[in-house]
Amino acid sequence: MAVFNLRAYDSHEQVVFCRDVDSGLRAIICIHNTNLGPAVGGCRMWDYNSDEGALIDALRLSRGMTYKNAMAGLKMGGGKSVIIGNSKTMKSEELFRAFGRFVDKLSGKYITAEDVGINPNDMAIVNKETSHVLGLEGKSGDPSPVTAYGVYKGIKAAAKHKLGRDDLDGLKISVQGLGHVGYYLCEHLKKEGAQLIVTDINQDNLDRVVNDFGAKEVGINEIYEQEVDIYAPCALGATVNDNTLKRLNTKIIAGAANNQLAEDRHGDILMQRGILYAPDYVINAGGIINVNFEENYDQAKALEKVDEIYGTLTEVFEASDAEGRPTNVIADEIARRRVSAAKQ
Numbered sequence: 001m002a003v004f005n006l007r008a009y010d011s012h013e014q015v016v017f018c019r020d021v022d023s024g025l026r027a028i029i030c031i032h033n034t035n036l037g038p039a040v041g042g043c044r045m046w047d048y049n050s051d052e053g054a055l056i057d058a059l060r061l062s063r064g065m066t067y068k069n070a071m072a073g074l075k076m077g078g079g080k081s082v083i084i085g086n087s088k089t090m091k092s093e094e095l096f097r098a099f100g101r102f103v104d105k106l107s108g109k110y111i112t113a114e115d116v117g118i119n120p121n122d123m124a125i126v127n128k129e130t131s132h133v134l135g136l137e138g139k140s141g142d143p144s145p146v147t148a149y150g151v152y153k154g155i156k157a158a159a160k161h162k163l164g165r166d167d168l169d170g171l172k173i174s175v176q177g178l179g180h181v182g183y184y185l186c187e188h189l190k191k192e193g194a195q196l197i198v199t200d201i202n203q204d205n206l207d208r209v210v211n212d213f214g215a216k217e218v219g220i221n222e223i224y225e226q227e228v229d230i231y232a233p234c235a236l237g238a239t240v241n242d243n244t245l246k247r248l249n250t251k252i253i254a255g256a257a258n259n260q261l262a263e264d265r266h267g268d269i270l271m272q273r274g275i276l277y278a279p280d281y282v283i284n285a286g287g288i289i290n291v292n293f294e295e296n297y298d299q300a301k302a303l304e305k306v307d308e309i310y311g312t313l314t315e316v317f318e319a320s321d322a323e324g325r326p327t328n329v330i331a332d333e334i335a336r337r338r339v340s341a342a343k344q
């Protein structure tokens, strides 16, 4: 399989293919960039259709972590790992221990944490083999409430920029995905008097938000057509695509999901249509900021840092207006500048 000429390969510093026959482990660790510090990024367990698919995912996600950490002003580089396999049937103590030994061999150049398919118990096993693990239970804990808080602050920054006000009272906000982040986000929005329109494929999660916050429920495809002030994608990536763009009836897109734009060019279309887009890795950095405060964890300090998301997004929005270029492009450029300045 070619690696260096893949589109997703972006001068990554190191790509490690991990195989442990006894436990069945097949994993890939991608270290994108360590100019700002050790590469930090979660480990995802997913039943990929192909090894190439796993590699591309890890390459893309690790680059995203470099940008996210740089934009959050953290002294951390970007990395990510994937374990290839079904997270419901293939987990074992031996598998996570083997993964931990591979992480340990990198001597702190890569620091792992939870991501999709991985829970705190799995990371506790990894931690038996390596100290290079963050987000452990009993330390900074579940990052989701802090991610939600950061998204809420980011939504306020976007509202201020686009609508001239950062109180959300009476604004119509659609939230897609009411899981760990979406639930807490709805709680913040409701407290400020926003009108919530929500959807989820999981009926229990949906019922909980409808009951707890008086939200209006709509179908999973109807969410795009709602006439709202703000659309907050908090489920999957790539929900802003050629299909949904025609239907979106919002002034702002600001939510927690990673990789919201199916392709970079969708950022251009949003700008042309006058829809303000809060770049995903800037607005959803609350969780990684929280993890960064893991040593002697102090939530107040973590939240103070998360508050900076408001100012960072405002800087991106203003530069976008001044230069007439999309917010996703501006954010990428600021991130890249910070990373190369750290090298010098």
Ligand code: NAD
Pocket (backbone or CB within 6 Å): 143, 144, 145, 147, 176, 177, 178, 179, 180, 181, 182, 199, 200, 201, 202, 205, 220, 234, 235, 236, 237, 256, 257, 258, 284, 285, 287
């Ligand atoms: P989660 O799995 O707890 O919640 C996702 C929710 O989306 C679930 O309730 C699921 O049923 C729902 N969903 C899935 N497909 C859907 C669809 N087609 N339509 C509507 N709902 C759908 O995940 P989470 O931790 O809340 O994360 C949400 C998003 O935010 C993810 O994209 C994640 O990568 C991103 N993110 C999360 C964090 C964090 O701290 N948890 C940090 C940064 C980014």
